[in-house]
Amino acid sequence: MKFYLCFCFYLRLCVAGLLTLLFVDCSKETDTVVEDDKFRPTEQVLSSFDARYPNAKEVDWSLEEGYYVADFVLDSKAASAWFGKNGEWTLGRIPASYSEQVEPIVSESLSRTAYAAWEVKGAYVLNRKQLTPVYSVNVTNSRISSNLYFTQYGDFIKVIDDVNNRTDMPVVIPSALMNAIDNLFADIDIVDVSVIDVINSEISVGMLQSETYLTSIFNKNYTWIVNFWNMTQQTIPQKVWNGFKSSPYADLPLSRIRSMESASATTYLFYLIRDNKTVIAEFNNDGRPTTVISREHVMAKYLLTI
Numbered sequence: 313m314k315f316y317l318c319f320c321f322y323l324r325l326c327v328a329g330l331l332t333l334l335f336v337d338c339s340k341e342t343d344t345v346v347e348d349d350k351f352r353p354t355e356q357v358l359s360s361f362d363a364r365y366p367n368a369k370e371v372d373w374s375l376e377e378g379y380y381v382a383d384f385v386l387d388s389k390a391a392s393a394w395f396g397k398n399g400e401w402t403l404g405r406i407p408a409s410y411s412e413q414v415e416p417i418v419s420e421s422l423s424r425t426a427y428a429a430w431e432v433k434g435a436y437v438l439n440r441k442q443l444t445p446v447y448s449v450n451v452t453n454s455r456i457s458s459n460l461y462f463t464q465y466g467d468f469i470k471v472i473d474d475v476n477n478r479t480d481m482p483v484v485i486p487s488a489l490m491n492a493i494d495n496l497f498a499d500i501d502i503v504d505v506s507v508i509d510v511i512n513s514e515i516s517v518g519m520l521q522s523e524t525y526l527t528s529i530f531n532k533n534y535t536w537i538v539n540f541w542n543m544t545q546q547t548i549p550q551k552v553w554n555g556f557k558s559s560p561y562a563d564l565p566l567s568r569i570r571s572m573e574s575a576s577a578t579t580y581l582f583y584l585i586r587d588n589k590t591v592i593a594e595f596n597n598d599g600r601p602t603t604v605i606s607r608e609h610v611m612a613k614y615l616l617t618i
Contacts, residue, residue, distance in 0.1 A: 353380040356399030364401060365393065379482060389434070394482050402441045402482035405448070410435035414447050418462040424567045425468060426588050427451050427460060442485050444501040444520060450474060461504065467525035467542055468568065469504050469518050489515065492534040497521060539573040543580070552580045555599025564591065 351373050353361075357380045361368070368384040368391070375381070379402065380395045389407035396402060408414050414435040422428060430451035438461070439445045446469060447462045459479050461469040472479045483505050493500070497519065504518035513532040518525065529537040545553060548569055556562060564584040572579050572594075579602060584591045594602050 351375060353395070354397065354399070357395045357397070360395055360399035360401055361393065364404070377481070403480065404439045405480050406437050406439070408435045408437050408447070410449065414449060417464065417466045418447055418449060421462060421466045421468050422449065422460065424565065424585070425460070426585055426590055427458070427471070433457070438480055440483055442502065443483060443505070444503050446503055448480065463503055463520060463525055465520075465523050465525070470506065486534070489517070489530065489534045492530060492536065493517060493519075493528070496528070496536055537574070540581075541571045541573065543569040543571055545569070548580060549597065551599040552595050552597065553599075555595050555601070556582055556593070559593065559601065561591065561593045
């Protein structure tokens, strides 16, 4: 029986770092003012901020990666926003009530992940230019704090370790990548963009087509490689479901089901929880388990990071 062992903390920091390098505009050309040893942005930025967040309190400005960053208090909770040098808004991380706003949508998905027993510390609505809003839920155990990301329909997107309290950055999607996406998909909303291959700069793009979540992988030349579509027991082929139910892994808690669609084949991935780790069991179209793939296999990196 082929299965993949997905360790929750593998490569997340590398992914977050490369996303900063490759998708954030790092121009340092800014008109800054320092008053009483405090950083002050341009009037264009201040005007844009005041218009978007009129109820913000305790605003503290900084300059990061060529962006003006405001850390402030909104509804008694910490929030942040990023602006370009001309006052163009690029990102907002706004607190949300987990119990009232977020929990009804993401609690079921969260309960089926390896993070189900972790303590929820807070929740945010993450808005980024060019991307559809997502929920960010901060969870912690005795050793580490992490941010889990979900779509508005509760689809689990990714997890990033919260090592420096600044895990969310603006994303600039290259026009060539947008053209590649538009040529492949109709009526989609882009949810997330991440770099998943440190050496080859391969890109993961999370999207919603209607209410169905998919992840598409592109190489550094923006050529499509593979799709991962979220599925349910109702949408997966019956033969595949029957093959899974008769397998040794059928009794493990089921986190999610995805199809893996490449140019050469389509297989089906069952994400399971065993000993607080994710186990992925793969089946072909006939419902039979496929061959074992090691960590060195070309597809393993995608399964470990998205």
